[in-house]
Amino acid sequence: MIGQRLRGAIARAAAMQGPRPVVLSGPSGAGKSTLLKKLLKDYENVFGFSVSHTTRQPRPGEVNGRDYHFVTREEMQKEIDAGEFIEHAEFSGNMYGTSKGAVQAVQAQNQICVLDIDIQGVKNIKKTDLNPIYISVQPPSIDILEKRLRDRKTETEESLMKRLTAAHIDLELSKEPGLFDLVIINDDLEKAYSELKETLQEEIKKAQESRKS
Ligand SMILES: Nc1ncnc2c1ncn2[C@@H]1O[C@H](COP(=O)(O)OP(=O)(O)OP(=O)(O)O)[C@@H](O)[C@H]1O
Numbered sequence: 001m002i003g004q005r006l007r008g009a010i011a012r013a014a015a016m017q018g019p020r021p022v023v024l025s026g027p028s029g030a031g032k033s034t035l036l037k038k039l040l041k042d043y044e045n046v047f048g049f050s051v052s053h054t055t056r057q058p059r060p061g062e063v064n065g066r067d068y069h070f071v072t073r074e075e076m077q078k079e080i081d082a083g084e085f086i087e088h089a090e091f092s093g094n095m096y097g098t099s100k101g102a103v104q105a106v107q108a109q110n111q112i113c114v115l116d117i118d119i120q121g122v123k124n125i126k127k128t129d130l131n132p133i134y135i136s137v138q139p140p141s142i143d144i145l146e147k148r149l150r151d152r153k154t155e156t157e158e159s160l161m162k163r164l165t166a167a168h169i170d171l172e173l174s175k176e177p178g179l180f181d182l183v184i185i186n187d188d189l190e191k192a193y194s195e196l197k198e199t200l201q202e203e204i205k206k207a208q209e210s211r212k213s
Pocket residue numbers: 026027028029030031032033034035148149151152186187188189190
């Protein structure tokens with residue numbers, strides 16, 4: 001009886017701390033967005049996506065304000081100078097960044113905030129008090145990564161080369177001990193997704209508990 005009460009109190013105390021945000025990083029084309037979309041679909045009210053700003057052009061099907069806030073370099077620099085960003089980075093010839101507002105919008109909904117950011121973003125978020133779970137999604141090989149990026153048909157030959165160069169750097173830097181809490185090799189999509197869900201189980205439970213109370 002006492003044991004049960006204690007267990008209940010511990011569960012409530014853990015839930016009160018609130019779930020930690022989640023950072024998904026890894027080379028462009030590794031499968032972050034694919035995994036994230038599955039997570040957002042399966043746990044609609046549990047996770048919320050931190051909508052980044054970018055200066056790159058929208059791809060067909062991308063919606064301003066849902067996939068990214070698509071802005072000009074001048075607009076983004078102005079907001080950075082005004083202190084509105086938690087982190088920002090130059091990637092493959094474009095600026096990307098997470099605004100304070102993007103994270104606050106998700107947290108205001110009581111959802112677990114998921115950030116999809118490159119490795120420079122990871123290093124910069126480490127300097128903040130956000131305290132997320134850091135996950136690196138990686139391809140089984142560079143050749144497979146190149147094939148996935150080519151098949152996605154979103155890149156020019158030039159931007160593809162830039163992304164592959166960045167991928168080599170990412171895979172090297174991500175070996176730093178302690179930088180990531182988990183590395184997922186996204187070979188089989190369902191296996192990778194199961195691994196992601198399993199790692200986030202505790203945070204999912206916390207979020208579901210806090211939504212009940
Ligand atoms: N396990 C997998 N097996 C085969 N193809 C996959 C797998 N995971 C993702 N893909 C495909 O690889 C391509 C790249 O995936 P995705 O766009 O999710 O990568 P990403 O890491 O989000 O890239 P970026 O950082 O550029 O946004 C997509 O066309 C996706 O459908």
